[in-house]
Amino acid sequence: MQQTKLKTKPLLFLLLFFYLLFFVNHAFAVLEVEIKGGFQSADPIAIVPFSWSQSGQAPVDIAGIISSDLARSGVFSPLSFNQLPERPKMDAAINFPRWKNTAAENLVIGQLVAAGQGRYDVKFKMLDIFTGRNSLQFQYNVEGKNLRRVAHQISDKIYQELTHSRGAFDTLIAYVVVNNDVDVKKRVYTLAVADSDGFGEQVILKSRKPIMSPAWSPNGKRLAYVSFEKNRSVVYMQELKSGKRKTIAQFKGINSAPVWSPDGKRLAMTLSKDGNSEIYVMYIASGVLQRITTHYGIDTEPAWAPDGRSLIFTSDRAGKPQIYQIGISQQGRSGSPKRLTYEGNYNAGASFSPDGKSIVFITRDRGSFRVAVL
Amino acid sequence: MNIFLRTSALKKFSLFLLIAPLIFLTACSTTSDDNTGDAAVEDRTGGGVGEEGYEGQTGGYNDSAMSDGTAVNGQSYSGDPISDPDSPLSVRTIYFEYDSITINSEGQSALNAHAEYLSLNPNKTMIIEGHTDERGTRDYNLSLGERRSRAVADFLTASGVSGQQIEVRSYGEENPVALDHNESAWQLNRRVELLY
Numbered sequence: 001m002q003q004t005k006l007k008t009k010p011l012l013f014l015l016l017f018f019y020l021l022f023f024v025n026h027a028f029a030v031l032e033v034e035i036k037g038g039f040q041s042a043d044p045i046a047i048v049p050f051s052w053s054q055s056g057q058a059p060v061d062i063a064g065i066i067s068s069d070l071a072r073s074g075v076f077s078p079l080s081f082n083q084l085p086e087r088p089k090m091d092a093a094i095n096f097p098r099w100k101n102t103a104a105e106n107l108v109i110g111q112l113v114a115a116g117q118g119r120y121d122v123k124f125k126m127l128d129i130f131t132g133r134n135s136l137q138f139q140y141n142v143e144g145k146n147l148r149r150v151a152h153q154i155s156d157k158i159y160q161e162l163t164h165s166r167g168a169f170d171t172l173i174a175y176v177v178v179n180n181d182v183d184v185k186k187r188v189y190t191l192a193v194a195d196s197d198g199f200g201e202q203v204i205l206k207s208r209k210p211i212m213s214p215a216w217s218p219n220g221k222r223l224a225y226v227s228f229e230k231n232r233s234v235v236y237m238q239e240l241k242s243g244k245r246k247t248i249a250q251f252k253g254i255n256s257a258p259v260w261s262p263d264g265k266r267l268a269m270t271l272s273k274d275g276n277s278e279i280y281v282m283y284i285a286s287g288v289l290q291r292i293t294t295h296y297g298i299d300t301e302p303a304w305a306p307d308g309r310s311l312i313f314t315s316d317r318a319g320k321p322q323i324y325q326i327g328i329s330q331q332g333r334s335g336s337p338k339r340l341t342y343e344g345n346y347n348a349g350a351s352f353s354p355d356g357k358s359i360v361f362i363t364r365d366r367g368s369f370r371v372a373v374l
Numbered sequence: 375m376n377i378f379l380r381t382s383a384l385k386k387f388s389l390f391l392l393i394a395p396l397i398f399l400t401a402c403s404t405t406s407d408d409n410t411g412d413a414a415v416e417d418r419t420g421g422g423v424g425e426e427g428y429e430g431q432t433g434g435y436n437d438s439a440m441s442d443g444t445a446v447n448g449q450s451y452s453g454d455p456i457s458d459p460d461s462p463l464s465v466r467t468i469y470f471e472y473d474s475i476t477i478n479s480e481g482q483s484a485l486n487a488h489a490e491y492l493s494l495n496p497n498k499t500m501i502i503e504g505h506t507d508e509r510g511t512r513d514y515n516l517s518l519g520e521r522r523s524r525a526v527a528d529f530l531t532a533s534g535v536s537g538q539q540i541e542v543r544s545y546g547e548e549n550p551v552a553l554d555h556n557e558s559a560w561q562l563n564r565r566v567e568l569l570y
Contacts, residue, residue: 180553210548212512232543233516254520254544257513270513276524277517298517314514320473321514346473349511362511369509 042077043162044103045070049081050124051089053113059144062112062122065151066158068197069169073159079104090123099129106135108158118144124154126161136161148199166354171196174204174214174223191225193240204238217260224248224258224267235269237284248282257301261308268292268302268311279313281328290332301349304328306356312340313350320345323361323374340374347372455491456498456570462487468526470564472507473518475525485526488568489533496536501569502526504544505551507560516546526566 047067052058070076085098090111099107110124119141126136136157140150152170159167177190189211194201205211209228216223224237235249235258249255253272260267267282279292279302293299297317304311305325312325315337323341327334341347346364353360363372455461465484468477477485492498504523506515523542531537552559 180550182553184549184551210545212516212546212548228545228548253542254516256516270517272517272520277520298514298521300517301511301513314511321510346510348514364510 042075043105044079045076045106045108045158045162046079046084046099046102046104046129047108048084048087048110050110050112050122053111058112059120060112060147060151062110062124062147062151062154063108065148065197066108066155069152069155069167070158072197073167073169075159075163090125094127094132096129096132102129105129106158106162108154110154112147115141120144120147122147122150122154126158148195152196169196172216172220173198174216174225176211176214178210191223191227193223204240213257215259218262218264224260226256226258235267237267248284259302259304261304262306263308268304270300270302279311279326281311281332292326292328292333293337303351303359305352306354312352312359313337314348321348323347323350323359463491466568468566468568469561470522470566472560472564473510475518475521477525477529481526482529485529486533489530489535492530492535492539493533496539498570499539499541500530501541501543502530503567503569504542504546505549505563505565505567506547507563508547508550508555509560510547512546512548516544516548519544519546522564522566526568 047063047070049061049063050058067078071078079102083102085102086095088094088109090109094107094109105128107127107129108124109127110122113121113123115121120143121139121141123139124137125134127133128135138154138157140153142150149170155169156167159165159169172193173196174191174193177192179186179188181187185208187208189207189209190203191205191211191214192201192203204223205225205227207227207229209231211228212226212233214223214225221241222237222239224235226233226235228234230250232250233254233256234247235255236245237248237258238245248258248267249269249271251271251273253275254277255269255271257270258267259269261281265284267284269280269282270277271280272278274291276296277298277300278294279299281290281292282288292302292311293313293315295315295317297315298321299313299315299317301314302311303313308328310325310327312323314321315324316322317324317337318339322339324337324339326337340350340359341361341363344363344365346362346369348362350359350361352358359374361372361374363370456463458464462484465487468481468484470476470478488500492500502523504519504521504526506519506522508515510518520542523544527537527540527542530540547563550559550563551565552562
């Protein structure tokens, strides 16, 4: 049981990421990332507010950011401020018997010190409440503008230590915001990038026409996306730093669903240039295009296996959308598509878990759409 | 291999997936005011390449170019029948069932009229724009929208319209005409628009 539980943890992250690509709350200037529900068995953890060397308020509430990160993962439930029996400083003695009376198994304490010239020293450690063992300890010296990032990095360290899976807190998310005005002409589509908790939003593209399917390059430096600014779907690739943009596919018909291969050299996507939606793989540098599927049904939503040796995709070749898998070699497709889903009559939008052992997808179950794991 | 839904946790999570767009839509409707600029596309990433062809908003839904119409025999309306509100040509939207590309009889009779008009007016062109409702995944819906518009295109070409006169496009679920999240909105959004 414990094993299954651990296995699903990174998946929630994947879901969160996938989900954020599509729906975000844009009521305020800052993106709000909110996850309802989560694991029933979320582990209680104590995160004590970091001490601050100066009087007044600390420039960034590092412990607050860590708490929100860990709570948002669904894997942890940080104790509330009132549940903390004491607030020890970094090097103070810890009254472990008092902590053993809380639900928490781990305790995080730290400090923030102004180091002058806009720089700060951040130190933290995590202690196992039952053994008193010091399980993690790190320190950083950073510019003020990087304090939020340090907080996310600490969250990643804690997550990694306790779940043995990589955290995704010190990462960026890409998403499309639409103000769905009744008047089509007043609609504005915004492609933006932000920290994993929605802070630091940067607008990548604004358009009066739909933008969809943003996809990260594996090195996080580029985005591929679909924009309708020419009144039909066109796949673009954009470098985040320079804003330099390249048209990847504007064939006749639809050009959609770009996803980067794990080696970053190829893009799988859906094109209907040959009559109807088929999966293709393009070598980005040369533009060489390999057709992967051949069927009069819809084939779309390709997603790479982490080893880059196969794609899973959605196809309605059997009448209703289901998930299929097909082998991929340097030369293109290898073998024929194998059907993966059989339950229900709507299974679509699949992607792999980072370890390649599970796939997560959207399934229609008695009229409601749900996220399923296979 | 079995599909297993992580009951309590994932169910709650997916429930949120379903209701969140609602929150999102209501929340975002308040942000429209600050977007009154008239640039159709704005690239905010400095130093970007001089991208060609940022088009302005299309006005393709108006029949502004219809004053040069030629009368067709047997019509009591004295202008181009395309502008006659009583003509079956005034039907410019074909509706579909969920996840279906089947054209119903109502749609077929409208398309018969359009096929006749396009055949008699070989200089006229039509954009056939497919749309879906919001349910399901976006990329699948983009393909479904294209299949709907292709079904309409096939119907027209089978009725004698030249392939040169029609162009198939899809917006998937990206351009809803009704913004609610219920069947009455969805049935309005599952459509193909005929744009002259």
